[in-house]
Amino acid sequence: MMDHASALYDKKCSCLHCGTAFTTKRVRSGALAMLKRDSDFCTYYKEQSLNPIRYTVAVCPQCGFAFTDQFAPRLSPAHKKLVAERIAAKWTRKDLGAERSPAEAIAAYKLAIYAAELTGQAHSVKAGLYLRLAWLYRFEGDAEEQRCLQQAVDEYEQSYIHSDYALGDKDMSEVRLLYLIGELMRRVGKYDKAIHYFSKVLAFRGRTIETGMLQMAQDQWAQARDEHKRQQQKREQPTTVD
Numbered sequence: 498m499m500d501h502a503s504a505l506y507d508k509k510c511s512c513l514h515c516g517t518a519f520t521t522k523r524v525r526s527g528a529l530a531m532l533k534r535d536s537d538f539c540t541y542y543k544e545q546s547l548n549p550i551r552y553t554v555a556v557c558p559q560c561g562f563a564f565t566d567q568f569a570p571r572l573s574p575a576h577k578k579l580v581a582e583r584i585a586a587k588w589t590r591k592d593l594g595a596e597r598s599p600a601e602a603i604a605a606y607k608l609a610i611y612a613a614e615l616t617g618q619a620h621s622v623k624a625g626l627y628l629r630l631a632w633l634y635r636f637e638g639d640a641e642e643q644r645c646l647q648q649a650v651d652e653y654e655q656s657y658i659h660s661d662y663a664l665g666d667k668d669m670s671e672v673r674l675l676y677l678i679g680e681l682m683r684r685v686g687k688y689d690k691a692i693h694y695f696s697k698v699l700a701f702r703g704r705t706i707e708t709g710m711l712q713m714a715q716d717q718w719a720q721a722r723d724e725h726k727r728q729q730q731k732r733e734q735p736t737t738v739d
């Protein structure tokens with residue numbers, strides 16, 4: 498097992514806004530021992546402080562523009578002007594390129610989400626940021642997770658409608674995306690929509706090699722249906738006041 502310091506390395510970056518060269522920490526994949534994975538693909542490692550999602554976002558220490566490898570490689574002149582006014586002008590120089598605490602990782606994601614919204618990044622890119630931020634809150638037991646899951650699923654739904662899902666994550670297939678939307682809808686309590694998306698996954702039966710996704714959709718569809726029923730029963734029960 499590698500020690501902490503050697504599990505992290507410095508990755509060279511160049512700021513997409515101001516061109517400043519800087520380094521940011523990344524996790525060596527060989528350093529990771531996986532513990533478990535949630536039904537929305539949130540992955541836990543033996544050493545959670547080495548969870549790679551803590552280091553996905555690079556933050557330019559000079560101007561404060563925060564981005565990931567999935568951002569479009571160039572900013573338009575109009576977007577540069579916005580970044581200059583709304584981000585760089587308000588930034589006080591600080592370095593998030595060293596080892597990050599959970600709070601620093603969360604701060605980096607908030608900066609990246611703001612930058613992504615401001616510069617019109619693809620829905621899939623924004624969705625990925627919101628989902629990973631939700632996971633960071635989950636690790637901390639913070640109720641903010643729900644709000645981020647809601648924003649993630651809204652962006653993934655847009656990503657599905659606009660078919661931009663391959664831009665944010667090269668491993669994202671249509672079947673996987675449909676499953677993920679269904680599962681996130683279930684987690685935010687939108688059971689009708691969850692069931693709708695899970696049935697879209699199941700319609701791929703016989704047309705996909707991703708049979709694992711079909712099985713997961715089957716299981717989570719059953720769970721969503723049960724939770725939906727319980728929710729309706731609760732609503733129908735008259736409330737008693739003592």
Ligand SMILES: [Zn+2]
Pocket residue numbers: 512513514515516517557558559560561562
């Ligand atoms: Zn910069």
